[in-house]
Amino acid sequence: MPVIRRNKIEPYSADQMYQLVNDVASYPKFLPWCRNSRVEIETERMMQASILMAKGPLNKWFTTKNQLIPGERIEMALVxxxxxxxxxxxxxxxxxxGGSEIFCNIDxxxxxxxxxxxxxxxFESIASSMIVAFSERAKVIYG
Incomplete structure (x- = not known):
């Protein structure tokens, strides 16, 4: 089973980076492989969301249920x-x-x-590119 592990140091706070990653509704604006997204359920501690991945022959919806610890952690599980x-x-x-370190582990x-x-x-390419995409998005949003 493939496992992707990435980390990156950012000049932005952990909370700022958490907000970007947790903003699933904005993914189609800056993730080139994300054709569409929708948040189905959202509370302070949980989100269920669906994403349409589109890259090469891959054109599929998937849904995850995410357990949230605001500003600290997001745990995704397949629905x-x-x-x-x-x-x-x-x-x-x-x-x-100053700044923060972001860790992303996907299996x-x-x-x-x-x-x-x-x-x-x-999908390995998509998952590997995500942390860089969020870093670039942070520059646009936070300067």
Missing amino acids: KGPFKHLRGIWEFKDRPE FDFAFGPAKLVLTPI
């Missing part, structure tokens, strides 16, 4: 979609010297046979 397994954790930690496996060989590297 439905083309995956056999999808789990992700975003962590946001302020640094004593996944596609549910269907031969297409899995094609779709796995595409």
Whole structure:
């Protein structure tokens, strides 16, 4: 099962970066592979949202239920979609010297046979590019 692990130091606070990652409704504005998104349920501690991924032959909706610790952590779990397994954790930690460090861990496996060989590297590329995309979005939003 593929696992993506990324981290990045940012000049912005953990809370600012958390807000960007948790703003699923804005994903189509800056994530090139996100054709559409919708938030279905949202409370202070939980969000259920769906995203339409579109890159190469991959054009699929998936839904996750996200447990939220505002400003600190987002834990994603698959509700439905083309995956056999999808789990992700975003962590946001302020640094004593200023700014923050963001950690992104995603493990996944596609549910269907031969297409899995094609779709796995595409999703690996999408997942790997996410932390950079959020960094670029932070520059646009926060300056």
